[in-house]
Amino acid sequence: MxxxxxxxxxxxxxxxxxxxxxxxxxxxxxxxxxxxxxxxxxxxxxxxxxxxxxxxxDLKEENEKLEEKKKIQCYKIKNKKSIIKSMKNLN
CATH class of the missing domain: 3.90.105 (Molybdopterin biosynthesis moea protein, domain 2)
Structure with missing residues (x-):
């Protein structure tokens, strides 16, 4: 470790x-x-x-970094889904 x-x-x-x-x-x-x-x-x-x-x-700092990374990934996924949904609505 x-x-x-x-x-x-x-x-x-x-x-x-x-x-x-x-x-x-x-x-x-x-x-x-x-x-x-x-x-x-x-x-x-x-x-x-x-x-x-x-x-x-001291895993607290490591866990906080991991949680922040997860939040960013979730945001990116939600953003991609939103873009795809918007593109479908254009057709």
């Missing part, structure tokens, strides 16, 4: 986030890179009293 990353506190980790760097505590691997955070993972991290920060992929 080639996205931007950011550091978040365990208290701010949310379901659906994707881990950008292995999470370790005292040399023990707790979470592998590219794991998707679930409610169970959050509970377990809090149970083992993990107080560090976690590096996650």
């Amino acid at each position: 080639n996205a931007k990353t950011r550091i978040v506190s365990i208290n701010n980790v949310e379901k659906g986030m994707v881990i950008a760097k292995d999470v370790e505590e005292n040399g023990k691997l707790l979470l592998k890179k590219d794991s998707t955070v679930t409610e169970l993972i959050i509970e377990k991290l809090k149970t083992v009293i993990f107080v560090g920060n976690i590096e996650i992929y």
Whole structure:
């Protein structure tokens, strides 16, 4: 994955986030890179009293770009349909 990353506190980790760097505590691997955070993972991290920060992929910006691209594509499709309909009405 080639996205931007950011550091978040365990208290701010949310379901659906994707881990950008292995999470370790005292040399023990707790979470592998590219794991998707679930409610169970959050509970377990809090149970083992993990107080560090976690590096996650910052997918918000990527998702916003994707949504904008989808909107533009939908607009183009609607515009094409409108042009075709107008051309049919000319005949």
